[in-house]
Amino acid sequence: MTVHKRACTTPPPRASRSFRVRWPVLIAAACAGLVLATTSPPAVAAGAHDLGDETMLYDFQDGLVPAEVGPYQAKTTIVGRGDKKLRVDFQARKNYYSSFSVRPEPVWNWSAEESESLGIAMELTNPSDRSVQLTIDLESSTGVATRSVNVPAGGGGTYYFDVDSPALHRDTGLRADPSWLADKDVTSAVWMWGSKETDTSRISQLNFYVAGLLHDRSVIVDDIRVVRDAPADPDYLKGLVDAFGQNNKVDYKGKVSRTSEILRQRAAEAKDLRRHPVPEDRSRYGGWLNGPRLEATGNFRVEKYQGRWTLVDPDGYLFFSTGIDNARMFDSPTTTGYDFDHDAIQELPPPSLTAGGPEDLNRVQKSALPTRTKMSETRADLFSKLPKYRTRAGEGFGYAPDTLAGPVAQGETYSFYKANVARKYPGSNYMERWRDNTVDRMLSWGFTSFGNWTDPEMYDNDRIPYFAHGWIKGDFKTVSTGQDYWGPMPDPFDPAFSDAAARTARAVADEVADSPLAIGVFMDNELSWGNAGSFSTRYGVVIDTMSRDAAESPTKSAFSDELEEKYGTIDALNAAWQTTVPSWEALRSGSADLGSDETAKESDYSALMTLYATQYFKTVDAELDKVMPDHLYAGSRFASWGRTPEVVEAASKYVDIMSYNEYREGLHPSEWAFLEELDKPSLIGEFHMGTTTTGQPHPGLVSAGTQAERARMYAEYMEQLIDNPYMVGGHWFQYADSPVTGRALDGENYNIGFVSVTDRPYPEIVAAARDVNQRLYDRRYGNLATAEGHYTGRRSAE
Structure with missing residues (x-):
């Protein structure tokens, strides 16, 4: 049964895994003004993933752009001779913001039936030669929930927007959790900002947009559907990272399994750095040695030279600043879920007024270790293995006196990055060697x-x-x-x-x-x-x-x-x-x-x-x-x-x-x-x-x-x-x-x-x-x- 959603304060008809359709649901659909295209089960496009209990909202098989779908600085058309889909061409190069939105009238009500989880699935493909970052807003009476997906150039698949689930309301301390779906071939939209509380009885808009792009993009949309009780992976958070801080559940190029690989990489990079010296056209301060020399003041200054603003280096050469932020250890730790008796911890230094921070990352003293207590099982379970304090890898331990988010307001931290640097440079001067190598x-x-x-x-x-x-x-x-x-x-x-x-x-x-x-x-x-x-x-x-x-x-x-x-x-x-x-x-x-x-x-x-x-x-x-x-x-x-x-x-x-x-x-x-x-x-x-x-x-x-x-x-x-x-x-x-x-x-x-x-x-x-x-x-x-x-x-x- 293909259902095109026009109005619904009653729940839309559901296509269960067994494809049973109940008469009360059909009556509700009829009174709500839904268009029932056929009495056969809703078809999902070939290659789409069946996430279980699904209700089709839009499959575009009637060849019409639904009346409630509105483009803004974009163009919508139906494409395909057999399996029809919605193509959206975002006019992004000329417009900072380009979108298409679904505004049901009256609003969607998906609250009548209880379920463990509720989400929106869709098929997205990208005919462009550049990937498209598609931001998705779901608006209800409680606010706007914003997620994002990246549809790769020439690719696509099934994408899932989590509307309501135990995982969504679980405070993990991660900006984005790994997908809790059992089907890992389905891409979960990542949380960006906004409300995590959606009033499923009053959903007023589903909006898809791109912003700040310098090139036009297109996306092909199909089979937008409501999903209830998608099969879940109960262990999606457990043992998330290995001993090196890498994702334990994903394999990728460059992933290491032992310290010897880090040492081999260090040796290979040393050769690479020698093969690529500083560009020859640089002054001693990095300015343009081959260009005009303006007045030298002994410090950097700004000047407008022949219609262009420029920095001028201390020796008078034109200078343009290219660089990388945050070359420091201070932001590398993560909370472990453990804390200590606060009376046992040494007095921590006050927050820095500059870019600096304690090199030991506020590591607690030895006498406090016996008071170490698990404060968040969720956080503690993320780590497959944390080292002992007195080991080389234990150099990564520290302490956060406060946090802005997550299940712990303060507590033990661990920097996998610092621990890996300690592995990379044997000896007590590993931080000095890291700094030298960074320069x-x-x-x-x-x-x-x-x-x-x-x-x-x-x-x-x-x-x-x-x-x-x-x-x-x-x-x-x-x-x-x-x-x-x-x-x-x-x-x-x-x-x-x-x-x-x-x-x-x-x-x-x-x-x-x-x-x-x-x-x-x-x-x-x-x-x-x-x-x-x-x-x-x-x-x-x-x-x-x-x-x-x-x-x-x-x-x-x-x-x-x-x-x-x-x-x-x-x-x-x-x-x-x-x-x-x-x-x-x-x-x-x-x-x-x-x-x-x-x-x-x-x-x-x-x-x-x-x-x-x-x-x-x-x-x-x-x-x-x-x-x-x-x-x-x-x-x-x-x-x-x-x-x-x-x-x-x-x-x-x-x-x-x-x-x-x-x-x-x-x-x-x-x-x-x-x-x-x-x-x-x-x-x-x-x-x-x-x-x-x-x-x-x-x-x-x-x-x-x-x-x-x-x-x-x-x-x-x-x-x-x-x-x-x-x-x-x-x-x-x-x-x-x-x-x-x-x-x-x-x-x-x-x-x-x-x-x-x-x-x-x-x-x-x-x-x-x-x-x-x-x-x-x-x-x-x-x-x-x-x-x-x-x-x-x-x-x-x-």
């Missing part, structure tokens, strides 16, 4: 610098430049945007914030020690400034702050002063805002009703947002100038979800390099046209692409189909930055893969490294980096004349 790699791979969060022990390497980093932490007051992803926003009008910024600036300055290798400093990271999606997301800081009492909120006091200075009388403000605020005192107290007229308040809210952001960047810049006047302030690295026009404009007045983290295929022209108007030197601080081909359950924020495609996507992204006249650099996040079992902080378990957990470089992306970096300066500056007439930026030579 060797950066130079051999052609990079001109490190990116953010480099181990400060490598700052004095005397061979490659770097960016330093500072975290502004303290007891200052905060405000909120309502979307505080990493935490609440600072109150920059609080004098305690200025004090905290000064402490951080001094800590960074102490580590940098006025080194000419330090290009600049990032301060903070991906703050929740809001976004331009709506009034509430754009002005969240203002909305929240206006509800506060000025006596307790310095930012509210500053906002109130600004409004009173502008309007003079409360009546004038009420006339402008269409409100009935009784007095300035009522406004200051936060008790006044500010009404719902967004349009009337928008210009003032925009000005207040600018005031807030200006105070933040002005304060940080002033404190850096006091202790690091010769180094560049590289901003706070805006996330794409945390950036508004007001904040960007405010930052541009105080930072030397505008920094952005952009996790897309590249910089889509429709979203980045503002660079021309802003006209500031800019840098991409984070981007990456990943796959699931090496056992990581989650590919990362941007996915590729293969390691070769990941390498190609890296090269294309970097080439776009190199060609952009406003860009002065691009940094890949990150050096090593995330742990398969999730990093301790928040569970990220992405294949986003240039090296694996066993410290093995991925040859495809290394080759791509070498090629891009070898051609870097000829591509960026090769067509520029060396004539005079350039003009300089704010921190250029006097």
Whole structure:
């Protein structure tokens, strides 16, 4: 029985494994207005996987695009002469966002029958020559659940969206779990963000979209169906990783089974590094030795040279920053599920204000080991084997005083990456050898610098430049945007914030020690400034702050002063805002009703947002100038979800390099046209692409189909930055893969490294980096004349 869903508050008819159809279900289907194409069982396309108790929603066999399927900046057609399917051509090159969605009217209700699990299965194939990352939103009365799949170029298969299951609600501490389905040939969509609680009685939309692509894509869709009680693998989490931290359930090229293989790889790489020396066109600081030599100041600076922004190295050579973030051990541990008697643990050092962290990863002292207690069986069962503390592999143990996600709030950690480095370099100086080899790699791979969060022990390497980093932490007051992803926003009008910024600036300055290798400093990271999606997301800081009492909120006091200075009388403000605020005192107290007229308040809210952001960047810049006047302030690295026009404009007045983290295929022209108007030197601080081909359950924020495609996507992204006249650099996040079992902080378990957990470089992306970096300066500056007439930026030579 083929069923095309048009309306349903009653459950749709089900095709069970035995294909029995009950009369009450048929009656319900008829009254709901369903089109019953035939009385035979629903056919699933050849090659599709039978997941058990399935109900067909759409099989497209009538040759019509269902009325409730709507494309947006995309084209939908029915293809196939026999077995008909829906083809969707995403017009992605011209449009940042392209989608097709299913909006049932009335909403779907799948709640009437109890089941252990509920999901949506579909057949997806990709006729394109590039893989397509398809993001899927399922919207219900409880919010939007967002998953993602990657359909490889020229390939496809059966894909499953978990709507409700015990696995979905199990807190594992992993950003994405391995598939719990018994059929491992079915690809489970990975969790991205949003709600894990779906109201299955009121599902209002199923939306498929692509975003930020630089090339058009197509996908062919068939047999969208509801699945109940899909067969499950009861051991999908048990023994997930082996003794080296590799996925125990997946075989792939480069996987090791013994330490001797790590040692052989080390020897082979040493030969490779010798065969690939630093490109010959590099100055001692990594600048373009064959290009024009501008004024040398002894430190890095920015300059606009013949219409293109550029960094200038300390000796005066044009410089473009290519590098890798997070070359350090700090983010490599994963929680084990064990903890200790807290009274037995030594006092841990306070959180670092810089990119540094304890080299021993907060390893607990010997006397605390007898108090080791299992706190999470789920976490503990992920590991097939953990070593003893006193062994060589035991070098990987540490302790997390707090986490942001997962079943343990604190506890024992283990870094498989550090343990494998200890295996790789026998002796007590293995960390020093790892650092030396990391610098060797950066130079051999052609990079001109490190990116953010480099181990400060490598700052004095005397061979490659770097960016330093500072975290502004303290007891200052905060405000909120309502979307505080990493935490609440600072109150920059609080004098305690200025004090905290000064402490951080001094800590960074102490580590940098006025080194000419330090290009600049990032301060903070991906703050929740809001976004331009709506009034509430754009002005969240203002909305929240206006509800506060000025006596307790310095930012509210500053906002109130600004409004009173502008309007003079409360009546004038009420006339402008269409409100009935009784007095300035009522406004200051936060008790006044500010009404719902967004349009009337928008210009003032925009000005207040600018005031807030200006105070933040002005304060940080002033404190850096006091202790690091010769180094560049590289901003706070805006996330794409945390950036508004007001904040960007405010930052541009105080930072030397505008920094952005952009996790897309590249910089889509429709979203980045503002660079021309802003006209500031800019840098991409984070981007990456990943796959699931090496056992990581989650590919990362941007996915590729293969390691070769990941390498190609890296090269294309970097080439776009190199060609952009406003860009002065691009940094890949990150050096090593995330742990398969999730990093301790928040569970990220992405294949986003240039090296694996066993410290093995991925040859495809290394080759791509070498090629891009070898051609870097000829591509960026090769067509520029060396004539005079350039003009300089704010921190250029006097």
